[in-house]
Amino acid sequence: MPEGHSVHRIARQFERNFVGRQVQASSPQGRFAAGAAELSGRVPTKAQAVGKQMFLEFDGQVWLRVHLGLYGAWDFAGEILVDPTIASANGRMGQTNQRGTDLGGADDAPVFDDAGENSLTSIGAPRKTRVHVRMSEQTKGLDEADGLEAADAEWPPPVVGQVRLRLMTDVTCADLRGPTACVVETPEQIDAVIARLGPDPLVGDPAENEERFVAAVRRRNVAIGLLLMDQSVVSGIGNVYRAEMLYRARLDPHTPGKAIPEEIVRELWHDWDRLLRIGVETGQMMTMDGLEGEAWRKAMAHRDDRHWVYHRAGLPCRVCGTEIVLEEMAARKLYWCPGCQR
Template identity: 75%
Template structure:
């Protein structure tokens, strides 16, 4: 499931490529025909992400709410203007759970292209959400030439698979597949939806968000490993970030929230704030600190080198050597070290 950093990256991509433009909408799959008809021909006015949900506003006080869930993805094609605020120092735009786009590698292509993919062929320029295979054309900025896939000759691109919603501008296409939620909302309904969500460090005032988070966790008897996945407690944390935040806090996942020391709860919030910002910038759920340049490059290229415990069941803890435990908590896989986290 895409975690909070991915949805914020999606929102920024829509901000760069759709806001201020008239949009043609359709539902090739047929499951969102009426909604698409109401959107089509309107101008996209604004976009916002809160946790794992994105809200795209159209003129006439009409909002599109999308929650990708476990299997949803946005596939982009055409000219994709990339928000420079989410390009990392090494040029990488990879999202750790995406399949990449086959882009041309002409000698005059921007140098940026060489770093788009990690070793699994993943990026978030063209597909963000559940793993997809897509093709696209990427324009890194208004000053650079288009980077064009050598087989992209048809516009708009042909529909592939079960596309719930297609949003088209003159030059950019976004196809939505497999979302948990795709619906139109009024401004009041949007506010009601957001009001049910826990604080998001990139949306809420950080200090106010911290106080909300601390107050909620400290009154709950629920295990902290479940609370971090509860979107009414805190927005955006998924399975990867849950495991990594708990390890970084050296905290047993089964500890009731009300028994976690207040200062430690505050440290978890601040750590989440930091990791979320890194994830938005790099597109990678990088959770290891103080890596030398070689180790950092290796971690950026291989997901198995960028986490402390996630996806390391049975392997030795990177610190103490104890085998990492895998168990089910909240119907999701939880990875943790029983020696360090006690």
Template identity: 70%
Template sequence: MPEGHSVHRIARQFDRNIVGRSVAASSPQGRFAEGASVIDGREAVEVRAVGKQMFLRFDPDVWLRVHLGMYGAWDFSGEVAVDATIAAANGRMGQTNQRGTVLGEPILDAAGENSLTSIGAPRRARVRMSEQTTGLEEQSEWPPPVVGAVRLRLLTETTCADLRGPTACQLQTPDEVVATIAKLGPDPLVDDVAEGEERFVATVRRKPTAIGLLLMDQAVVSGIGNVYRAEILFRARQNPHTPGRDVPEETVRAMWRDWVRLLAIGVETGQMMTMDDLDPEAYRRAMAHRDDRHWVYHRAGLPCRVCGTTVLVEEAAGRKLYWCPNCQA
């Protein structure tokens, strides 16, 4: 499932390429034909990302709500103006990252997690960044042909955004948008960070639910998915089965602050980088390969990177939970 960093990156792409332009909207798949007809020809005037949901406002006050869910993704093609921060974090401007690692060349994930043109669930996209490319593949025709089941196509004179496989794609009134957002937990990139911390701590500390489930509850905190859940718990050395109300307050606060930091890194790099203090070569490997990027996620049966104990995996509310029974005892 695309996690919070991906949705914020998507919003940046929309802000750069769609907002301020009139949009031709269609539903090639047909499942959003009525909604597409309402926004067709209107100007996109504002975009917001909150947790795993994006809200795009069309003139004068019609909102498109998109929740990618498990399998959704946006594919961008045509002339795609890349956010400067995102481009730099992918090595295209040769900057030094916050850990002191110099990125002189693009470091691109073969699985496409940090793709600048296809953001969401991993997929083999028609147009995307990959290890073999340093830019967008040439378009043979415009508008580009529809490939696969496209729920919604938004087309400007120069840029195309195709939505595939979302859990939710609907139009909302301003009041409905406010009500939707009100049900979500704090998002470090939207809410005041200090106020968000207090909300998060207060909610967790009164819940009998296991902390491993609370971190995935979007009403408790916005944007955390399976990867960030496992990694935040490990970094806090917190047993995922402990009821929220029994987790020490200082640990709950530390997890919030860790989420603030990891989310910012995810937005900047396009990757869920959760390991710290890597030397330049290790950092480059981690950016290029998911297996070198995480402490416990997707490492079931392998030795813990810290203590050597076998990493466990179990089902938790229908999702896989990875953890070290020694470090997180």
């Protein structure tokens, strides 16, 4: 399931490429035909992510709410302006957030994943589009605007697979597949949804967010491994960030929230803030500190080289050598080290 950093990146793509531009909406799959008809011809005025949900406001006080869930993803095609605050411009944003990314650097050499794919051009479903990427002023061969350019493209792009919703401007297309939620809602309904969500470090007042998180954790006699996955306690954390944050804090996942010292809970919050910002910037859930040069590039290209415990069941802990444990907690996989986290 895409975690919070991916959804923030998607919202930034919409902010940069769709907000202020009239869109045509359709539902090639047919399951969102009524909603698409209500959106078509309107102008998006705001794009916002809170945790794992994205909210796209349109003129006329109409909102689109999307929760990608386990299988959802957005595909972008056409001319795509890249948000300058993020270091890579994945074509497909959602499930593919674990693929390699372009780190720039002196030679602007892309980092490829195990399968030899680069997320800058491998955007999921096959397309009749040749995409060029410009990530910095040093990149050669493109014009002055940071972004993606489609050459020799078929327009509009062919519909591939089960597309729940297609949003199109004159030059940019976004296709949504497999979401858990894709609904048109009123401002009041959107407010109610956001009110039920826990704090997101990138949304709202930082001090207030921290206090909400600390209070929510310390009043509960529930395992911290469950609390971090509870979207009413904190927004955006999924399986990967949960395992990694608990390891970084050297916390036993089974420790009740109310038994954790306040200073440790506050450190958890600040660590989530740091990791989320790194994820938004790089497009990867990088959770190991102190990596440089080739070690950093290797970690960005391979999931198993950028995590402390996630996906490492049966392997020795990178610090103490204890075998990493895999167990189920509330029907979700939990990775942790019994040696370091006790």
